[in-house]
Amino acid sequence: MAYTRTERALDELRPMEAKVGVIKNARGSAMFKIGKTIAYAAVYGPREMHPKFMQNVERGTLRCNYNMMAFSGSGNRVRPGPSRRSKEIGLVTENALAPVIDLTEFPKTVVDVYIELLQTDAGTRCAGICAASMALADAGFKMKDLVCAVSCGVVGETPVVDLDYSEEAYEGGAVDIPIAMIPRTGEITLMQLDGVLSKEQLHKAMELAKVGCKKIYEVQKEALRAKFRED
Amino acid sequence: MGNLLVEEKSIVVPGDVLADGMDYLPAGGAFRENDKVISAQVGVVELNGRLVKVMPLAGTYVPKRDDVVIGRVTDVSYSNWFVDVGYAVDAVMSLKDGTTDFIERGAELSEYYGIGDFVVARISNVTKSKMIDLSMKGPGLRKLLGGKVITICPLKVPRVIGKQGTMVSMIKDYTGCHIIVGQNGRIWISGNSPEDERLATEAIGLIERKAHISGLTEVVKEFLDSKRPVKPAAVAENTQ
Structure with missing residues (x-):
């Protein structure tokens, strides 16, 4: 079944907005909005890691917490607090960010990243990763690069980028592939796939996501610069 | 041939390419990847000859040896004071570095520095795993009263x-x-x-x-x- 988008092109992202330094009491913070999905990330620490057996004497640990707020959307996914799903997303977020961040200066400590979704319309883990990487940079941690993330996939038979909820729930079937990328090197740090699609469709969707990530990168960099220009 | 790709004093973010070619060398806050010099943190670009440096605009305190810091006593044990110096883990000040006074066996250590007291102290050592030793021996190092x-x-x-x-x-x-x-x-x-x-x-x-x-x-x-x-x-x- 062929799917056509009406409001935007197949390779077009939803309108984005980013702001850095949104939470005053956090060491670093950022907001990332894409379409109707809004993610806030707050960074605390480095602080002492408890329980002690989880301490790493070589370097600090990155710990991400993902949470959809109770009022953030509809559907059976929105359940605030810890769940199998939020734990998984916290873990993949850590793994997506770990290759860029250097915490060797802070052994035995933990850096906490709290990602809160105020409003959800699909692509939440990607929005969360975008916000978290900006928040870590805002906190002044040494990083190789920012991390950009966007979902791509196949709706019906059509490869698209940045699916919204109506597309994810498309009755003709949809495959959603969240991608996180280190834009300077093109390394992929997150890729999850659940569904059936052809090799060609996957390649096409990945290409769309890579182009999309570059666009997100510009938005992120501009938001970071804007905060520090103000000061 | 190397080119500087950003202006001096401009604000850069992690991942920004600062220079290409081997003529420029990365200093603090920057690193080299292949033939490019890249910023590692949010900061302002500074140029010193061939060195490209990023002066950080955000960050936390990382204890260094011989820093004079102001700390708050958080705990007192048999032979140590534990002092919060603004790092993730508390610094340790041992009995013998705490004061030049003679301390009798079994003396109450909190009479010297109690919990909540502020002290000016020098970081005498920082290990690789960031265990911090403090010393109060030196000019100007003391407990802070008032203010x-x-x-x-x-x-x-x-x-x-x-x-x-x-x-x-x-x-x-x-x-x-x-x-x-x-x-x-x-x-x-x-x-x-x-x-x-x-x-x-x-x-x-x-x-x-x-x-x-x-x-x-x-x-x-x-x-x-x-x-x-x-x-x-x-x-x-x-x-x-």
């Missing part, structure tokens, strides 16, 4: 001190306050009156906000002149 402690971003400390301490001595002159600046961003201010202390706090706040501009001393001098045309006499310090 107040404010916290600023540790990266702005050099601006608060100024070249050869010019900035902080100017604030001392104008307000008559005693000021001790710890490398960890804690500043102790003790003056004749709360107004004096408030003025000193405001001046330090101004430095923190405008830390990136040049000619900061003039700006602060103007601010202090407008608030306090007549300099008060310095006061004798409340010592133990």
Whole structure:
């Protein structure tokens, strides 16, 4: 079944907005909005890691917490607090960010990243990763690069980028592939796939996501610069 | 041939390519990847000959040996004091480094420094796994009595001190306050009156906000002149 988008092109992202330094009491913070999905990330620490057996004497640990707020959307996914799903997303977020961040200066400590979704319309883990990487940079941690993330996939038979909820729930079937990328090197740090699609469709969707990530990168960099220009 | 790809003094973010070619070398806050020099953190680009450096605009305090810091005692054990110096883990000050006084066997250590007391101390050692040792032996290292402690971003400390301490001595002159600046961003201010202390706090706040501009001393001098045309006499310090 062929799917056509009406409001935007197949390779077009939803309108984005980013702001850095949104939470005053956090060491670093950022907001990332894409379409109707809004993610806030707050960074605390480095602080002492408890329980002690989880301490790493070589370097600090990155710990991400993902949470959809109770009022953030509809559907059976929105359940605030810890769940199998939020734990998984916290873990993949850590793994997506770990290759860029250097915490060797802070052994035995933990850096906490709290990602809160105020409003959800699909692509939440990607929005969360975008916000978290900006928040870590805002906190002044040494990083190789920012991390950009966007979902791509196949709706019906059509490869698209940045699916919204109506597309994810498309009755003709949809495959959603969240991608996180280190834009300077093109390394992929997150890729999850659940569904059936052809090799060609996957390649096409990945290409769309890579182009999309570059666009997100510009938005992120501009938001970071804007905060520090103000000061 | 190497090219500098950003202007000096411009704001960069992690991942920005600062220069390409082997003519430029990465210094603090930057690293090399293949033939490119890349920024590792949010900061301002500084150029020193062939060295490209990123002066950080945000960050936390990382304890270094021989830093003089202001710490708060958080716990007292049989032979140690534990002191919060603004890092993730507390620093340890052992009995023998705590004071030059003779301490009798079985003496109550909290009579020297109790929980909640502020001290000026020197970091005598930092291990690779960031265990921090403190010492109180040295000129000017002591327990702080009276006054107040404010916290600023540790990266702005050099601006608060100024070249050869010019900035902080100017604030001392104008307000008559005693000021001790710890490398960890804690500043102790003790003056004749709360107004004096408030003025000193405001001046330090101004430095923190405008830390990136040049000619900061003039700006602060103007601010202090407008608030306090007549300099008060310095006061004798409340010592133990």
